[in-house]
Amino acid sequence: QSVLTQPPSASGTPGQRVTISCSGSSSNIGSNTVNWFQQLPGTAPKLLIYNNSQRPSGVPDRFSGSKSGTSASLAISGLQSEDEADYYCAAWDDSLNALYVFGTGTKVTVL
Amino acid sequence: QITLEEPGPTLVKPTQTLTLTCTFSGFSLSTSGEGVGWIRQSPGEALEWLGIIYWDDDKRYRPSLKSRLTITTDTSKNLVVLMMTNMDPVDTATYYCAHSRRLPRCNGGNCYYFDFWGRGTLVTVSS
Numbered sequence: 001q002s003v004l005t006q007p008p009s010a011s012g013t014p015g016q017r018v019t020i021s022c023s024g025s026s027s028n029i030g031s032n033t034v035n036w037f038q039q040l041p042g043t044a045p046k047l048l049i050y051n052n053s054q055r056p057s058g059v060p061d062r063f064s065g066s067k068s069g070t071s072a073s074l075a076i077s078g079l080q081s082e083d084e085a086d087y088y089c090a091a092w093d094d095s096l097n098a099l100y101v102f103g104t105g106t107k108v109t110v111l
Numbered sequence: 112q113i114t115l116e117e118p119g120p121t122l123v124k125p126t127q128t129l130t131l132t133c134t135f136s137g138f139s140l141s142t143s144g145e146g147v148g149w150i151r152q153s154p155g156e157a158l159e160w161l162g163i164i165y166w167d168d169d170k171r172y173r174p175s176l177k178s179r180l181t182i183t184t185d186t187s188k189n190l191v192v193l194m195m196t197n198m199d200p201v202d203t204a205t206y207y208c209a210h211s212r213r214l215p216r217c218n219g220g221n222c223y224y225f226d227f228w229g230r231g232t233l234v235t236v237s238s
Contacts (some may be wrong), residue, residue: 002157033214035224039157044207044228045150045158051214056226088158092221099173100148100160 003028004089011109012079020106022072022089028101032092034072036065037102039086047052048087049074076108084110113137115208115229122235123157129195133208137227140166140186146211146223147191149182150205152231159204163211163223164191170219200234205231210230 005023012018024030036049047056049065052072062083064075072091077082089103115135123129131149138145148163162172164182172180181194193209209225 033224037225039158046228046233047224047226050224050226077159090158090160090225094221098171098220099162102150102158102160105157 001105003093003101004091006087006089006103006106008104008105009109011111012076013111014079014081016079017075017077018079018083018108019076020074020087020089020108022074022103024070024091024101025096026070028070028091028093029049029067029086034065034067035090036063036072036074037088037090038083039088041085043086045088046091079110081110084108113210113227115210115227117229117232118174120217120233120235121231122237123198124238125199125236127198129193129198129202131193131206131208131232131234132155133191133193133229135189135191135208135210136221138210140164140184140189142212144168146213147182147184148209148211148225148227150207150209151202151234152207153201153204157191161193161195161206163220165211165220165223169220182211200203201235202237205233207231 033051037045039045052067053065145166149161179196179236211223214222
């Protein structure tokens, strides 16, 4: 099972702000950077945020990431219908000989 | 432009060995700071990291699967191969390969993130 916990679902109306949390521990989020991925239905994951808060080229600034202690969050402002997808946080974990762990995933629904 | 591609859908029988080839372009795995990882996703489930091979041929594997996994590369052919032995129906999943890049001013295997992904390939384990 995943060591990064996310809420199973989140929702909002177009234009609203939605925030997704990601809870970890000192061995992962507490000591390594956090990445966020968006997975549209039937497609491969896409990198949204890396190094806690940086956006790759081409990712709208409506998406923002932050980290504090052993938790991280992804915010989507100005929610749009095309943002309806699954979102995963991820980080390296220093326990058990180091592995990369993904969160449990959050399904965002645009009402 | 970085692209990665996995093969088409694969059917393997229980106990057989899975071999997947990821063909990539737009980068060289011989260049410092580059890597290629493998991630899988069972139907309706979350993503699960399997392993990574770095530019210096260092490798890391998911501890619970380490005895079954081998990742190799042929840098001259721009490909990375994942082998997974003793396949079981629970290994049925979509398998992705992904390019990994090292963060600036950061050293160590934990400094890498996955920025470009292949489309994935469905692997079905069934007799």
